[in-house]
Ligand code: ACM
């Protein structure tokens with residue numbers, strides 16, 4: 124939960140209460156308090172003064188802002204007084220900022236990189252959308268006199284990206300990060316391994332990408348059993364991974380890598396069949412769904428493999444949290460009559476026996492707890508914490524794990540009641556691979572479901588959470604799986620503007636949300652997205668699908 128500069132907040136809030144936010148203040152997510160007054164500040168070509176105590180990373184964010192303004196306005200900024208003044212204010216929390224624009228100039232205060240990133244993103248949203256275009260654009264390049272204090276509701280404000288089902292280049296990933304930064308999200312959950320492709324170079328296990336990054340084809344649409352026969356794949360080199368991590372970090376975003384285990388590992392098994400219960404052979408999957416074959420929990424070589432993989436993961440990703448997956452390990456849907464490998468594998472049986480796990484329907488969950496706990500220990504050795512999908516709660520989860528509640532809100536409720544931290548990503552509201560309208564014949568193919576913009580906006584993360592357990596809810600994230608998404612245009616259509624609605628769920632106090640005000644602000648956001656070269660959905664306006672067909676015709 125947020126840290127507060129209480130005195131400053133109280134002072135500004137007192138002012139904000141007197142003056143309602145004007146109709147044309149279109150910043151998303153809406154800052155905590157805003158007071159606009161008569162008058163405007165000429166931003167183009169203004170003087171800039173930067174406090175010498177501001178750290179280098181924050182300085183870079185300020186320079187990025189000034190340079191975007193210079194490019195868009197065509198006017199050079201210069202060092203001096205009376206214009207923008209960027210001040211280090213150690214009384215503010217790391218993600219807080221204050222902006223005060225008056226006849227004396229524009230004073231921007233924060234204590235760290237994140238606060239300066241958010242302050243400059245707010246300033247950009249208050250200027251004409253052309254500031255996002257990277258080239259000269261029409262003004263006016265003025266800012267209203269305003270007093271803003273801002274602070275997020277949740278510490279964890281995530282968006283997930285799936286480069287496994289379909290691959291997204293480094294440049295495409297950076298574009299995704301840019302729009303996350305524009306709406307003040309701060310965690311990119313990067314799902315790097317899957318049945319359909321392993322996407323992270325691991326130097327100690329090279330076949331993971333030599334073999335595991337490539338599939339022989341992809342099923343066509345929803346025709347189960349079909350394949351287009353076209354070899355498909357790709358992966359990120361470690362240099363590329365570091366480049367993305369650094370790019371995100373400069374924008375206040377931590378990349379949380381996911382190595383999904385022990386399920387969703389078919390690509391790794393295809394590369395190293397000895398890691399599976401049967402020994403294979405296995406193939407990188409060409410269809411969607413839940414595969415039967417998973418890592419063998421009875422084979423010590425699997426833990427050597429995981430130790431090597433995570434040694435390289437922690438070397439590249441500085442994130443405090445590493446996601447270890449844990450979802451959908453059992454009951455694979457492709458071979459309904461075949462038993463789960465852990466039920467019939469002698470090595471897994473021997474492991475259960477040595478752990479004293481009794482046979483029965485819960486046995487697999489306890490064995491998964493053992494795998495989770497071993498990986499958790501490995502990562503704790505590096506000073507890291509684990510996040511796992513809510514299946515890790517089944518059986519007996521070791522203390523210190525964070526649960527990502529995706530099968531609804533129940534995982535988050537149970538986790539928080541049992542003393543675990545949780546991140547809310549319920550599929551009911553926050554799966555952006557779901558359709559956005561009911562006229563699905565006009566929409567590009569989606570996995571199913573129905574998650575329109577208003578439903579995302581209306582999500583309340585504390586619903587169902589017991590009073591007193593709220594502090595365990597670290598935050599909120601939306602997930603965007605890409606089984607049916609093959610182009611950037613489609614990816615962005617699924618992401619936007621739902622991610623903007625998500626940003627208010629993550630950032631704004633529950634009673635500060637207002638869907639009508641948000642909808643009004645969206646028109647400016649669409650100009651911003653146009654300037655950024657991003658596609659978006661207008662389904663909520665009755666213009667359905669990529670071709671924007673009128674509803675009901
Ligand atoms: C998931 O959607 N399988 C976490």
Ligand code: ZN
Pocket residue numbers: 399400418419420421422464465468469470471
């Ligand atoms: Zn086994």
